[in-house]
Amino acid sequence: EDQVTQSPEALRLQEGESSSLNCSYTVSGLRGLFWYRQDPGKGPEFLFTLYSAGEEKEKERLKATLTKKESFLHITAPKPEDSATYLCAVQAKVGGSQGNLIFGKGTKLSVKP
Amino acid sequence: DVKVTQSSRYLVKRTGEKVFLECVQDMDHENMFWYRQDPGLGLRLIYFSYDVKMKEKGDIPEGYSVSREKKERFSLILESASTNQTSMYLCASSPTRPGAYYNEQFFGPGTRLTVL
Numbered sequence: 001e002d003q004v005t006q007s008p009e010a011l012r013l014q015e016g017e018s019s020s021l022n023c024s025y026t027v028s029g030l031r032g033l034f035w036y037r038q039d040p041g042k043g044p045e046f047l048f049t050l051y052s053a054g055e056e057k058e059k060e061r062l063k064a065t066l067t068k069k070e071s072f073l074h075i076t077a078p079k080p081e082d083s084a085t086y087l088c089a090v091q092a093k094v095g096g097s098q099g100n101l102i103f104g105k106g107t108k109l110s111v112k113p
Numbered sequence: 114d115v116k117v118t119q120s121s122r123y124l125v126k127r128t129g130e131k132v133f134l135e136c137v138q139d140m141d142h143e144n145m146f147w148y149r150q151d152p153g154l155g156l157r158l159i160y161f162s163y164d165v166k167m168k169e170k171g172d173i174p175e176g177y178s179v180s181r182e183k184k185e186r187f188s189l190i191l192e193s194a195s196t197n198q199t200s201m202y203l204c205a206s207s208p209t210r211p212g213a214y215y216n217e218q219f220f221g222p223g224t225r226l227t228v229l
Contacts, residue, residue, distance in 0.1 A: 034217055043117075043203050043220035044156075087156070091216070100146075100171070101218060105155040 002027045002092050006104035013111050016077050021086055021107045024070040029093030033071050034101065035064050036087040044087055078111045085109070116140070117221035119204055125227045132191040134224050136204030143209040145187035146218060147171075147179065149200040156203065162187055163209075194228045201225050 007022045025033065032051045036044035048057040050066040057064045061082065063074045073086055085108045089101040120135035136145065146161040148171075158171030160179040168179050176198060180188045187206075191198055202225075205218040 032217070036220075041223070041225070043205075043223045046217055046219055049217050100158055100161065103156040105153070 002090070002102050004088055004090055004102050004104040006086075006088050006107050008107060009105070010108045011110070013075075013078055013109070015079055015111055015113050018074070018076045018078070020075070021073040021109070022070060023073070023088030023104055025088075025090045025102075026069075027090050027092040027102070031091040031093050033066055034089045034091070035062075035071070035073055036089065038085045038087055038106070040085075047086075075109070078109075080111045080113050083109055083111045117204055117206055117219055119202075119221040119224050121224050122222060123225045123227075125229065126191075126194050127229055128195060130191075130194050130228075132194050132226065132228075134189040134191075134202055134204075134226070136187045136189070136206075136221055137185055138187075138204075138206040138219075138221075139185065140206065140208070140219075141184065142206040142219075143184070144207045144216070144218075145181065146205040146207075147177075147187065147189045148203045148205065149173070150203055150223075151200050159189065196228050199226060199228045 004025045032049050035047040038044045048064040053068045055066050061076050065072050085106040087106045088104040117138045126132050147159045148156045150156050157173050159177050162168045162181045178190045201223050203223045204221040207216045207218040
């Protein structure tokens with residue numbers, strides 16, 4: 001069964017304290033892995049797409065990396081405004097087509113000043 | 114920028130009422146989705162549509178129906194609302210790009226539905 005697991009469930013950092021969020025997945029054939037940011041009471045905001053092992057994407061203080069079994073979202077010198085829930089999702093191959101997204105339950109990040 | 118809008122941010126309904134949630138996207142995307150999000154359960158797919166007048170069941174379709182009469186609009190219908198349908202409802206859309214390996218989804222702001 002296709003599955004996405006995110007860890008930790010919650011992470012508290014001091015401003016400037018770098019860390020990483022993990023997304024491990026088991027899918028029959030990966031089409032794409034997606035990272036989203038979600039603020040309380042709002043819809044997820046698209047951040048990155050990764051689709052091949054070794055790929056990296058960066059945006060401001062965030063960098064996403066991908067291996068064959070997991071993805072990491074590295075946060076360098078975080079600021080309080082980076083506080084949010086970060087969601088990981090995978091799109092698997094279903095037959096010859098693209099499958100629907102399978103979401104992890106998210107990591108809630110809190111950055112204290 | 115892709116824009117997905119939902120008709121209401123907050124909605125309060127009574128048990129047994131018929132509830133309509135509307136979603137509109139302005140980027141000419143072929144695919145549209147309805148999810149619900151609950152604490153500890155994450156996002157769960159209710160229904161999706163790959164084309165006008167077409168619909169497919171997701172993981173939790175029971176108690177819901179959908180309608181897609183126009184490409185830009187996708188409606189979620191709760192035929193007889195129940196308290197266990199209290200949740201955050203999220204609409205998303207994505208393009209179909211011929212030959213593309215993947216397609217990311219873009220989400221609306223969500224509707225927080227409370228059924229009393």
